[in-house]
Amino acid sequence: MNPIIQINNLNKSFGQVHALKSISLEVNESELFGIIGPDGAGKTTLFRTLATLYTPDSGNVSVLGYDVVRDYKKIRPLLGYMPGRFSLYQDLTVEENIRFFASVFGTTLEENYKLVEPVYRQIEPFKNRLAGDLSGGMKQKLALSCALIHKPRLLILDEPTTGVDAVSRVEFWDMLAILVKDVTIIVATPYMDEARRCNRVAFIQEGEILQVDTPEAIVKSFKKPLFGVSHKNRFKLIRALKNYPYSESVHTFGDSIHYTDQRDLPDLDGLKTYLHDMGLENVEIGTLIPGIEDSFMALVLKEANHA
Amino acid sequence: MPDKAIIAENLTRKFGDFTAVDQVSFDVEKGEIFGFLGANGAGKTTAIRILTGLLAPTSGKAFVAGLNVYTEMEKIKKSIGYMSQKFSLYDDLTVRENIRFYGGIYGLPRSILKQKTDEIIEIVGLGDAVNKRVASLPLGWKQKLAFSVSILHNPDIVFLDEPTSGVDPITRRQFWEMIYEASENGITIFVTTHYLDEAEYCDRVSIMVDGRIDALDTPAGLKKTFNADSIEEVFIRLARKEVWDERYQS
Incomplete structure (x- = not known):
């Protein structure tokens, strides 16, 4: 070519x-x-x-x-x-x-x-x-x-x-x-x-x-497991996730919050318990396939951490 | 009436033979984040101009913060905040000068203005940039600053016209967190956007087609009604027919 x-x-x-x-x-x-x-x-x-x-x-x-x-x-x-x-x-x-x-x-x-x-x-x-x-x-x-x-x-x-x-x-x-x-x-x-x-x-x-x-x-180069977390009080959920000691990235995305964890094997039950203690009940957590925008944001944040 | 932020009943605006807003009826609750969607030319801008006291309707009723859009336009302007993608801040004033200017327009006392200025600089993360001209700021910062300035006077309702167009994905999300916070503090948010993932962040969404509101519900409700996976799908299905008409009726 x-x-x-x-x-x-x-x-x-x-x-x-x-x-x-x-x-x-x-x-x-x-x-x-x-x-x-x-x-x-x-x-x-x-x-x-x-x-x-x-x-x-x-x-x-x-x-x-x-x-x-x-x-x-x-x-x-x-x-x-x-x-x-x-x-x-x-x-x-x-x-x-x-x-x-x-x-x-x-x-x-x-x-x-x-x-x-x-x-x-x-x-x-x-x-x-x-x-x-x-x-x-x-x-x-x-x-x-x-x-x-x-x-x-x-x-x-x-x-x-x-x-x-x-x-x-x-x-x-x-x-x-x-x-x-x-x-x-x-x-x-x-x-x-x-x-x-x-x-x-x-x-x-x-x-x-x-x-x-x-x-x-x-999209394939996005290696971390990506989770979709949802609760009707989105604002409270974002705050709680950002304050979670193991959280790596927290981004609102359509009807859920996209979340990655610092650990290679995230402890989802532990996360649920933490959110429950923060007053967020019945939080739903599911696994997601990352999209282009997830990849872009991960790249930008990686660059920012290197700088 | 005062329990609603906005009430519109059969609201209509004509320009000559053209009906830009066609018998539109809807309510917005206090503290709600209300997404106002529609294709280009569907009538969104005309509706916003009416609701912000800039344009009188041809017929129908509308109340904004309990005020009549026919007779209390000046009071409406004091009760609302407004920002758009195109113009909100003065590029050749510094950050601090812009805040002081808008504070002055809204008649904020000096002491409160000083405190608000510090708050905004903290929230937007401007730090040293406070004495820089707005023109030199990245778009994302500008838009976060413009939003803070639009709610400087603690309005009942803030109108946001495509506030995040062209803003990078990370700053776009920080912007929405500011919107959530304002909504938590009781400010009603009326927002338009072309990013349809942002429609999902709203409490309720209306979709305007050809001057009418063709759908109005929670994002989950709309997806259910239209049996769609995303608001984008709902939007395209509703707006398609308009494109169809435009293309094949000459």
Whole structure:
């Protein structure tokens, strides 16, 4: 497989802020690759560097075999870049926007219709509506169509699903699963659950990459037994668990508290007795299969303990 | 009436031909954590603007902290706290200046303000950052600070509009622990979120579709009614039909 993106020891600072700290990463052809991390982790800085909009302070970055500093003019026509902020022309219609982006890259809507069809077909019924009047989910679809219209070899999507409701998020990922047959995709998101939809993901936090792997392997690397503890007074339960001398991690999670113990063989009866003594009766404790978010938090806490 | 934090009866708001909020009825108990969910464009923001005294309804009734949304808007504003993902604090003021500014707006006496400031710095774990400009803080800290500031004047109800969007998973949970604590202290929490695991942290959840509340129950009750494993599944099933309409009716 050919690496479409090769990053070697990339550093980037803005004044005192060290936004990217010695990042190394490879993305292969035809991958749907996720950069997962919270606000301020460095995702946008990384993507602007890949899009040849920022130059690295040090390190090497190549995209599609070209150097992002020296060969930026060769890279740009080959990229489809969707920035985090909606950046289409709000006072043009849906159709005018896509025709404009096509003409800038010297092509037409007709020529590449097949490629954008899975996305564009969904907004085509509204082709005469102003882009500014579209709902959030439809704006995302139009932006994606415009990023695709010149048949790029790499799609760079910076938080396409932030602030988008759960239904539109699921639909957006369904579309990416179709598109990745024709184009390599690198996508940033703060939603941990979206990692499942990627071939591989990189966890990023405070400018550092914590782990790169397939979602399955990341979940498998969570070795500790994980328990789900529930009681109707969640607040009291969290406090009690955090004060338990053997507790390692305590995180609220859906309808239960996810708990790991410092000991290799946790004493659940002892824990129940302790909770009972704290006034929490009929606590339920079950074994859980860890998810992506459990793994991410465990990694972050491990880093914090090392620092 | 005073035993409920919020009462809405057939609450409606139209913009021209468009009905953003369509005969919505619900109650929120005092001290409850109430999750207010809905797809983009379902009418959540309009409803929140009415309940916070910023927008008059077209018809129907609503009382917030026992106050009428038609006639007592200014009193409502004093009885509630509000924070959103987009704007809550002044980026170019320091942490301390922000707290002092909001304390001043809500008319807190100097001595109480001083004590509250120390409390917030302790709770949020700000320490040395108290004299830093808010712009330089990580988002998670900012949001925890914004929440503390929104309940500075000990309001009856606090409205939280997507308070945790983009916040890292660990800080997001610390934020919810602050919400639980405020609720323990008797403050009613009215919260919107796109993280549907957070819906499970609420006492009750409503789901808004096309300007109406299509479902309202405890998280466990909703999952049972819809025979679903998670609130996300319930949400997608309810909101799907709206997406369907939008896509196929031109």
